[in-house]
Structure formats: structure tokens, C-alpha cells
Amino acid sequence: MDITEYMHAMGRRARTASRAMARADGATRNRALLLIADAIERDADLLRAANKEDMEAARAGGLEPALLDRLLLSDGAIKTMVEGLRQIVTLPDPVGEITNMKSRPSGIQVGQMRVPLGVIGIIYEARPNVTVDAAGLCIKSGNAAILRGGSEAIHCNRALAKLVSEGLAGAGLPLDAVQVVDTTDRAAVGALITMPQYVDVIVPRGGKGLIARLMDEATVPMIKHLDGICHVYIDDKADIAKALPIAFNAKCHRYGTCNTMETLLVARAVAPAVLPQLAALYAEKQVELRADHEAHAILAGYPYLKEATEQDWSTEYLAPILAIRVVEGLDGAIDHINTWSSKHTEAIVTEDYSAALRFLREVDSASVMVNASTRFADGFEYGLGAEIGISNDKLHARGPVGLEGLTSLKYVVFGHGEIRQ
């Protein structure tokens, strides 16, 4: 079988199914989600068996423990998938809303209607729960989906695909509304990201390596972020009682997440007071500090201290390592961030009203915060109800992307026979 033709055929079926999905009302789409949740509960044993096959093959193939951990479909993971689907059902229908309706001098009325994007391609690693999460969000938003999960999870994904199909069928929706790519051939990914005639947007969920590779080749637009080099700036007007827990939480709450702080900026005036107190907190977690010359002098004697190089300003450690730089003040901080940040999330700690407003306005990142930990940059924390991904790009969705990011606004015109003069 030619893999490109296989993917194109899948794309054509998805395009056709997307029209039926766009027509379906919200109640029907919710019904499908509930049926899928029920089917997963009912067939939990089958899913565990399929996952066991994947796990055994992966172990035999020498998959590393961290990835084995992700591949495992535990009882808790099954319960979370089911609850996730039922949670999506409770969210408002993102489709069909008409906003900004205006009457124009010509007599026409013009508004914008929120509609599904069409066909969403999701590319992810060997995490079976993503299959259900992504299918759920696409169904809820009236889109068709093509899912391509990591090859190590193929048995489990096949079993989940069967249950998703059952739910779609039970609600009277087309089976092709959610298709799982049933081949481990990597050429399938190459085809999926280069068929804009069938796929409207790609959402890659995975590590930087995966996304960088896709960015090079994709001709379909992507909702993605490459990395999260997030900053906290402790201003000279910061309340130290807020600065210490925020800087600690932003680094140490979780090391491997994209909204974790990687570089701390401290105003010169408060650096001698703040840095030693912070170091005492970081020392407990054995966080390595890579300090610029000025910070290094202040921190002399800290057990895990190194000199920072320029390389550190653009490194996403995803580890208990933190770059530290002393800046003159607000302007220096904004300048450093707009130069080195990956435009994901930045926070200022300050009690100065004007400094806070300037930071919010002038820092060019997807999320900009005052007196809060960067770890809040998250679809659930922002109240989106769900998160399909995070975007560092400026066009379309920016920051955490929920159901709305899987829709677009088209213009609708209500006329009464008007013609253009």
C-alpha cells in the first residue's frame, strides 16, 4: 500500500465527515462523547490487555523507563480519560455563536459566526490518553480529526479507536469524523503535514525534537510551541514576601513543564537582599544556579553555583537548573526578555503600578503576568475548560489553546435584497 495514497484517502474521508460534523447540533456531539466515555468504562479490561501488548513490545524493544511510564494505561489514567470526556460535555458549545452583529448603512446586517475549522490533524507520542482527549475536543468543536499517535501505542490506540467509532455511530455521526492512522510507518506523518487540501491545522503534542522536525516540513499551519524559556523579573519595587514564593514555585513546582521559569532576572537595587534568601530555598532542592557576573558575586558560597554564559539565556533546561541575571531595572528586564524569551510566559513581581502596566504592555509573549507564578499559564488555570495545546505564535490562537482555538470566525450577512451601489 502506498502510504501517501493511504493518507490522502483518509484526508478525503475526513473532509467529507467534517461537513456532517459542522451540520451536527451540540446535543448530538455531546451524545457521542458520553457514549465513548461509557464504552471506555465498559471495555476497560480490553484496553488494559491492548496496553499490555504495547508495554511488552516496548520493554522488549528497550524503550526507556520515562517513556514506558507514559505508555502505561493505568486504572487511574482510564478513569481520568472517562472523566475528561464527561467534563468536555459540560462545556458550552463553541460552535454557532454569532457576535458583533451590526446594521450597515447599505441595509445589510453583518456579524461573525463561530464555526469549526474543519479537519484537525493531531500528532503525538506514545501516550494513549491523548487519543481520547484529542478526539473529545475535536468532536466537541464540530471538527473531524486524524490522529497519529506514537507507534509504541498502536494496539491501545486501535482499541480506543474502536470505542470512539462506536460512540460516533451511536450518536448518528460519521465514523470518519475520528480516524486513527493505523500504520507505524513514519511516512504517514510526512503525508499528514503536507496535505493542506484535506487538513486545516496540525496540533503536534510532543517534545521539541518532534515539533522542530514538523516545522521544517509542514505546509499545513500548526498550533504549536517549540519551547518555553520563561522569565520571572523581580523588580526593585517588588514585595519580597511575594517574590520569594513566586520565584521558588515558578522553578521548583515542576521542572519538566513548558511554563517553568528558566531564567530569573533581578533588579540591581534588590539583588543583594533577594538573591541570598532565594538561594536558601533553592539549596533545599539542589537547584544549580547559573549566575551572571554580578549575581555570581552575591551568591558566592552557594553549593551549586556556576558562571552563566550567553548560551544560558536561550536554554530550556527542563531540570533543576536556573539562569540568573542582574538587570538595571524594568527596561533592562523587558529588553532581556524580548531578546531571549521563547515568547511563552513571563512574570514581573512588583508593587509599582506603572511598572506593572508597562511590563504587561511591552513584553511580547503569549502570557504576561504580574505577581503570579509562570506555572499558571495553562488552559485549565485560565478557565478554558480544556487544552489542546499551547501556542507561542501570534497568529490565530496565542497562549493556552482551548476549544475556541479549534474554531474560526466567518462573516455572515443578513440581507433583504440589497445590491451594491
Next chain:
Amino acid sequence: MDITEYMHAMGRRARTASRAMARADGATRNRALLLIADAIERDADLLRAANKEDMEAARAGGLEPALLDRLLLSDGAIKTMVEGLRQIVTLPDPVGEITNMKSRPSGIQVGQMRVPLGVIGIIYEARPNVTVDAAGLCIKSGNAAILRGGSEAIHCNRALAKLVSEGLAGAGLPLDAVQVVDTTDRAAVGALITMPQYVDVIVPRGGKGLIARLMDEATVPMIKHLDGICHVYIDDKADIAKALPIAFNAKCHRYGTCNTMETLLVARAVAPAVLPQLAALYAEKQVELRADHEAHAILAGYPYLKEATEQDWSTEYLAPILAIRVVEGLDGAIDHINTWSSKHTEAIVTEDYSAALRFLREVDSASVMVNASTRFADGFEYGLGAEIGISNDKLHARGPVGLEGLTSLKYVVFGHGEIRQ
């Protein structure tokens, strides 16, 4: 001079200027616009002289009359440019608005702030007025701009660039906020569309040939449409008194515009009544009708009649030619449109409530209309106050794009020391 290095240097300056533009308040940006308008009025003679140089060179080079016509900077065109700038001043500031502010259970407040995209690249043909229009919209929306106009207009564009600089300087804004590419080397375009590190979005304004070429090479996202294959569908429940003027206006108001109807669909039940009456109107304008088999039989005897081929369903004539197809009813019309349309603008003529709603919902185009001419798909007619272009794409801006399309929404978080639990 190496052209890539020239463009990269321009990009770096634009990026730096974009930060100052994002900081500038609306009053300052408006002041620059008014100063530019005044300078153009004052130096109208100089502009005419520069344009005369361009016109003479173009005539000597054998430029065709239609393009010479566009290149000409008439007194009327100068007046329109000046009025356009003063009109942009009266529009609300698109930057800085915060919407959707919500308090979250964690204690943080989250909203979305509208901010400039950053650096906009505009690529256009030899129409000097676009230089001023585009500069005006970019300044108003707080962006920096790099303008690359057709080489035939180089003298006039240089003169205009000088006046734009004068206005920026007078308002205290950086001169690099609007840069005009001062070389006729076409490699400049290739560099501009492949430097995403400096340019956030490209807006091409020109014919299909230009845009298709850019689409092949660009790595910077574009706000664009390739063509406008627009449809009017006359439903079996249409009011004929509305259908005739709409179908006539959509085709004959202007032939060369992207929102002109190229294919007319007619429900079988009303085709024998509607088509001869319409043909009588089209005959006055000598519109060639390319009819499918069924319509051809009804129209027998029409003086400019041809048989349609499948090729006609995907052709943008931009001329007094119209494809006509008889369809069974609403489903057939939606199916034809979603298969053949360029997703620009489509209209239904009907008095049937459910048919109107289904057409609005199910037709997957940037503008969808009921009982109005497709010619209304336009930023001014929609009340956007200005139009930088039209997008047939689904991500980011869709349909006519005004100032808002040159901005994005970033998340802003107002905290009080919150950390993630």
C-alpha cells in the same frame, strides 16, 4: 551590496522599531498620521514630479495601459490618500483593549489584551497609493512595516517614504517604523518572505500570479487570498424580485474584483422561470453564459451562450463571463460550493427560513450571505473602517481584514502573589 544582508538589516531595525511602536500611545500614532497627511498635501507637486519620472520610464519600457493607469498618481488619488489617512485617525485605537477578564479560583485574574503583531511586510504592485494606505494602517495598529512596492513606482515610493518619515519624526516615533525597500532587485521579496525572525506576517496585495509565487516560498505566515470564485444560489423559495437584481449586481457591478460572482447556481424548480429573465439583463452587458446541459437547454437562443465544462466551476473569469449550473436544491448548491468555491464569498437568495440558516451554517467560506450581493464582501461595507486585505484562510483573520487583523490577543494575568498548588 548583498541583498539578503540588506533585508536582514532592515528586519532588525524594524524589530527594534516595533517595540517603540508597541509602547507608543494612540494619540502619538494618530499625530504621526495627521503629519503625514499634511506633508502629502504640502508636497503634492513633488509627488507628481516623482510620479512623472516613473510614468515616463514605464511608458518607455512598454508597460501595458492598465498598469500605467494604476501607476498614475492623479490629483484625485493624492486627495484620496490624504483623506484615507485622516479617516484612519478617526477609527478607534485597536491596541490595548483588555477583554474576557475573569477571576479564577486560584485568585488570579485572567484576560486578553489586544496588541500589535510586531512587524508587517507588505508586498504590492506598482500602485503608489498602497504605500500610504499600508503605512497608515500599520502605524495606527502600532506595528512596524516594511513596504515593498512594484519597481515601476520606485521614484514615487521614495518621495512618499520621505514624507512618512517626516510624519513619524514629528510625532517622536522611530523612522524605522515604516521602511520602504529601496531596490528594484526582486531578490528582496524572496528575503522578506523568509525571515520569520524579523517579520510576523506578510500581506501581499496583488494578482493571483504574485500571490501563488509567494505561497510557494514564504516561511512567514501570510494574510492573503489566492482567488475569488464566488457563488450566488437562487433557491426554489427565492423571491424573484430580489434574485434578479442580486444576480445581476453580483456579476456586473464590477468584473475585476475578487467578490464578483463567477458561478450562478439555480434550483431546478425555478430555473425555467428565472434564467430567461436573468439572461435578458445579462444580454444588455453582453455577458457570456457558460451553462451546464440543463441551463443550456433553457437558455437556447441567448446570443452569448456556451456549454460549460468542469473547468468552468473552478475558473475566476474577472470578465463578463458567468458559469451557470442547475442544481436539485439546497443540498446540491451547498455541495457544489463546498467542492468548487475558493472559500471567499457565497450568497443564497431565498425566503425559506431554514434554508437560509442551513446555508449560513454549512457553507464553508469566509463570507456567507442571505439575500445580498456578494459585492458587499468588503472591509468598508462591513464597517471595519479600513481594509488591509481579504483572507480566504481559516486561521487568524478570515474575510475582509481591518486593523484588528494586524493585532493579536495575548493573555494577561493580574496576580496578588499567587503560586500554583
